[in-house]
Amino acid sequence: MKIAHLGILIILIGFMMVPVQAGTKYMSGGPKMTASIAGSNELAPGEDATIRVNIENNGLIDIKFVQSGIVERDDLPNTAKMVRVRLESGNSPITIKSDPQMIGDIRGGTHVQVLFPAKVNTTASAGTYVLPLTLEYTYLREAEQHGQDSITYTYKEVNETIGLPVIISPKAFLGIEDITVDDLNAGNEGYLNLRVRNSGYAEAGSAILKIARNGNSPVIPTDSGIFIGDFPINAIVDTRFKVSVSRGAGAQSYPIDVFLVYRDDAGDTVTSDSVTIGIPVKGKIEFAVTRNPGPVHTGDKTVIEVEYQNTGGATAYSAQARISAVDPFTSNDDTAYLGDVGPGEKAVARYKVTVADSATPKEYGLDSEIRYRDALQNSQISDSMKVSIVVEQSSAILPTVIVLILVLAGIGAIYYFMVREKKS
Secondary structure, three states: OOHHHHHHHHHHHHHOOOOOOOOEEEEOOOOOEEEEEOOEEEOOOOOEEEEEEEEEOOEEEEEEEEOOOOOOOOOOOOOOEEEEEEOOOOOOOOOEOEEEEEEEEEOOOEEEEEEEEEEEEEOOOEEEEEEEEEEEEEEEOOOOOOOOEEEEEEEEEEHHHHHHHEEEEOOOOOOEEEEEEEEOOOEEEEEEEEEEEEEEOOEEEEEEEEEEEOOOEEEOOOEEEEEEEEEEOOOOOEEEEEEEOOOOOOOOOOEEEEEEEEEEOOOOOOEEEEEEEEEEEOOOOOOEEEEOOOOEEEOOOOEEEEEEEEOOOOOEEEEEEEEEEOOOOEEOOOOEEEEEEEEOOEEEEEEEEEEEOOOOEEEEEEEEEEEEEEOOOOOOEEOEEEEEEEEEEEOOOHHHHHHHHHHHHHHHHHHHHHHHHHHH
């Protein structure tokens, strides 16, 4: 029995001789979160921007206890845990394109940067706006130790909002008041008339109004820019551009881009957002053969008449028709002046042709085209057309055959009477 007591005593003395581990206990007021926009907070209307937000934890440790008997804490009381951040538009003309983001723990005295893609409305008014940034996190509010080997944690959830000021800088942008066109047909040049307004919030100095082709649109600018000069807010100007249209375009509207290049108050060159507008285009000028010439005969030298009609949507000025004479036809006068031919009007061309004696009687097709000038005096050529001409056998052969028959009959009769008289 005494031996057992002695063993227990030795064990207790052994435990007392083992050095006790010292723990650390912190006293703190918790995390202190701040947020700010990294870099410039100035944005422009129509801008695709990335808003960089610095989130910093300025919470400090007030008191630190290091002594035996304290159980080591897993978390520091000034650490913001499981931080979730959300940036919203508020009453600003800015669209935030990001969902709330989880950024993990932020220890006291450290910071993280979060990126939020955003888009500023093209018609945004100049001024200062506040974007609400919401932070959601938890922190260690209290750690209560029980005895020498257990501890109870109490966490607190925090939801706080910080306002981030942003500035929308003044900018000029275009308002299209009116669109008209003059003589704009597929395959030719015409005029585009634009009435534009400075609908922005900044005066545009030394302004240049420009137009540009939109993708593969058949409307192609010939004049790409017009100098306006000083363009105050809400001022209206009328402009006129020369544009061309591809020949394969149909009768419908096609896009073109319009934008403004100017100098702002700081003397910097600024390009406004482009505005896409629709340009009405009429169909191309076309001709059709509405009346073919009458029949001709082999060996003829004659004048044929061909009637053409303008089936397009604009006037063809100083039109000249031409026919391509091929075997068995020849011509030393294969062009004819038609003059101005308006939409739906008809004109007759006269050509001198010679038909070969050896021509085979049948219907022939000759190519014909019309050269003309458009409203801007550009030379144009119509699509090729077919002129049908029927060649018949010359009627002059019939009298020759009859005469030959009569001659042969006369010779035969004379011969008959001579033979008969001789026999008599």
